[in-house]
Amino acid sequence: NAGVTQTPKFRVLKTGQSMTLLCAQDMNHEYMYWYRQDPGMGLRLIHYSVGEGTTAKGEVPDGYNVSRLKKQNFLLGLESAAPSQTSVYFCASSRDRGILAKNIQYFGAGTRLSVL
């Protein structure tokens, strides 16, 4: 049971380049999330999905797009990378909705992205 798997683990981009981060979960969870983690700050929600074919904006969605074509996969895209998007990106999934106490989010190992 792999849980939540993120690929790639590391990536270096030049300003203006595009890329897609892939998140896959094998727990049959309905809800999936993308966060970014920056030094000295708490995790911030970029986008999330409440089920296959759905996406919604989080706290910091600008410059990112997402897609959830299959229940087990959640893709995060950067169309034109900027240095401000240098960060560690975490994907998470959960069985239950929102902020309920039973909503345990399971996180992937993260993708370290540097934009030069």
Next chain:
Amino acid sequence: KNQVEQSPQSLIILEGKNCTLQCNYTVSPFSNLRWYKQDTGRGPVSLTIMTFSENTKSNGRYTATLDADTKQSSLHITASQLSDSASYICVVSAGSSNTGKLIFGQGTTLQVKP
């Protein structure tokens, strides 16, 4: 503004010693509070989740307390081990069950030395 503040920012202790990490929050309406452990290079892993009515919850050598009146929580680690070296993140849930969100603290970095 909903905020979660953790202290200290970092902490170094000797193996076998106890320590306590603090979390203060200004979140309304409060739903629940979680503590996560994040090892270097890994994603956060849930340690405990406490609702408004719970004052304390344990997970092995980790004990979390919650004082909803003062809006404070603490995470106590007993008989620390080298494997406890990690970042500990306090997360508070705010809002209703359908529209609420999780607010993450910036974390406390704990280093346990032999």
